[in-house]
Amino acid sequence: MNRRALKNIRNNSIFKNLLVYFVSSVSAIFITVLLQFILPKLITIEEYGLYKTFTLYLSFTSLLHFGLKDGIYLRISEQLKLNLRENGIYFSTVILQQLGVFAVMFIIGFFFQGVFRYFFFALAASSFFFILNTYYDSLYQSRKEFKVVSFLKIFKEAILLTMVGAFFLLQGELSLEQLLLFFTISICVTFIIYTLKARPFLKFAIPSKEEIRGVVFPVYRRGVGLLAGNFGNQINSNIDKLFVSSFLSVSAFAYYSFGGLFFVLTNTLVGSVSTVLLPYLLTDYKDKLNSTYRRLLDITTIFGLLLFIYVLTVQWIVFEFYPEYNRSIPIISLFFGAMVYNMKINIIQNNYLKTLRLDGSYVRNNYLILALFLAVLFAIFFWDGDLQWYAMGTSFFVFSRYKLNQYSLNKKMAIPLSPPWQDTFLWSLAIVLYFLTNWIYT
Template identity: 25%
Template sequence: MMTGEIHNMSGNSTLKNIVKVSLSNLCIVISGVFVGFLIPKVLGVEEYGYYKIFTLYATYIGIFSFGISEGVYLKYSGIEYSRLNKQKIRCFTKLIFYIQIAVLAVIILFSLFFLNGEYKYIFIALSIYLVELNMTAYYQYVAQMTLRFNDYSMRNIVKSMLTVVSVVLMVCIYYINSKQLLSYKWYLTFVLIISTVLYVLYLRKFCDITFGNAEKGTIFTYEIKEVIRIGMPFLIASMCSTLILNIDRQFVSIYFDTKTYGVYSFAYNMLSLVTVCTSAISTVIYPVLKKTSECKIKEIYPSLVSYMVCFIFLSLNAYFPLSIFVKWFLPQYTYSLEIFRIVFPGLAFSSVISVVMQNYYKLMNKNHLFFFKNVLVLGISIAANFIAYYWFKTPEAISYASVVTLIIYYLLAESYFRNKFAVKWHKNFLYCICMTAGFYIISRLNNLYVSFLLYLTIYLLSLFIFHRGVVKKVIYILFRKIKRL
């Protein structure tokens, strides 16, 4: 949907980049389906819970880039790869690598002396994963900032293929062992092998900014300070966003047993199949918008928000067939459908924040403001989840608290653009609230087939009531594409 606006901004190259990243993300969706539905089956609820504890803490290890990767991305975004000062970039590459090795050593020592049981294994695995993930993230930033989306996309495809292979091997082992549930350590080993392969591929591709002479001296010391100064607020703001989105899972992992956490996490696993689809635009949008005039940026902001919320509420139709499938294929995870039903509409608010608003805060050089808003929302989120647990002591209450927090987050994040751009925000916000309420009511019906048809009908009617202009633009773009064929 969004491609029409972005096409107008920057021409065919932007559209091609979005298509490339979208195709690679489609591969991630396919591999996500394998991981999302086969791994829970072969591991069982408790072992799957341990694996999801690993993935929960893995979302936090990006903090150990200390803003260097993010600062390099913000400072050099839009510059062609051939025009980069390789000696300067090599110094950043080596610096971040040495930092990761130091952190690895600290986490391993901490795990050996202070942790026991499964958590010792999980955190040692995290220390290894940390080096590979943060270095890979650094190279991904380099690929994105220099608009080398072929490199970014190809490695996503490789990762997806290797993930599918690993899941197939897990399923084979499961059936060879007469359907005995497997340990999460099996799959965790595959995850580490895949991350190692991806790191090596990036290392080979970007060897000219990794190996060789690096710039030194007091001038570069100043550059490091500047990159950290630029990148740290963005990093911390991003980590706060991650915490806000993860805080309910963190509460469930602390206050409930591993089985409950495994079932709760499965709901978010299904949710991630949709978020992967939105990340294609998020990946491309910042370097593209950075080359766009401020006047044009202001003009397209409301449209970007409209396209995003329309897409997310369309995706909510997936809840009904997924519910039917889970009840048949994974009956032990049926309880997760209630959690999924609660948190799914919250994706509209979180997607607008992460895909549109966060990129605009970067463009307007307001990372510090975004950071302070995130810290405030993080405090609200912790308080809301604590109150929900204290009063109700149920995972469902925590889920509702997280959705309420996302609505507050949306309003606070958009307040800057209401003042800066004088945007007419009421229509998009009212649309989100109406569609969220409609989904909650309709999804409570016992007949999932009737619910699906009813929600789809209401969604189509709501488009013509709230977003008639969006529908016209999409039809016009599709008509032009068909006419060219």
């Protein structure tokens, strides 16, 4: 990269912040990867399967803000100057609502016994702090202040890794209950730091009747539609894992989730980076949507090469150090297509659909693909298909959702379709990766 290109990035706020946030997110993901490689050595395959089930459920219970957080994010992203009174109302509403959700989930835990009771208690507490942390994420990201979010992202993962490592070194063993406790503590401590940092923006404010109608209700109204789309987006990314965990054995899910772990980590990275884009599209770049879209398509296509190398590296690590999970290696390669196109969907398309107020398309596209994918999953199950077929189906339907979103965007404002060479290039990488995997490891 020449000096002129570097200067252009430094002078371009959106791409500069994308780069900064990407680096911090990669750092956090690196810590997460370390933990995920350590855990299979500390706990049994069955416990690992239950832990992955916990994190899977958390990804869905984190949507129990009922659209409030999404509506708030869009509202304050559109404000050139933060309205402190409105934000106080939003903050108060989030706190009261999530206390109610926490109470319901905690009570549900008493209907279970043993480890599953502890499972639900941890899920209730983690969901509560997780949603409040995402409110703080939205607050700072909407103001284009990404350093705080970046630091706490790294901090949360680092403190969890430190607690797990220190406890294991001192005790020589780690139970699932202890792991869930440490996970919850890491989110809680992050919440405390966030709250202290955000004090200048926070005031507990009870809205008047007029403010309920004019401030709270519009946020819910827009947020509920976005939540429906976000839920469809979330479940599309996880329906295969939900299906395998529900209909196959715990050990089969452990192998599958270990293989899918690296797709999930990539998806987590992409999801965090994608939040950088929306405030800019709503303000600074609202008159440059087409040219920005083309540039982002090119960047994410080139990034596919890094994902190709990433998958090869992960496969070698699994083969050398985790022989008990060698069954997961081909699964990792089959998630490559899902990794690449999910990146394009989350970073580019979802933000453009929200910016252009294509909420209906955002919802319809997600659920249409979901219905088709679910039918295919049942077909694989009844035909007793190998675990690899579930991963292959995930990549195919993520790609299908990408093409459907492109159609919706192009119909709205002639957003360009991706050049044919990009899809040809990426799927060629996917095919080469799969056959290379089978040649080396089978």
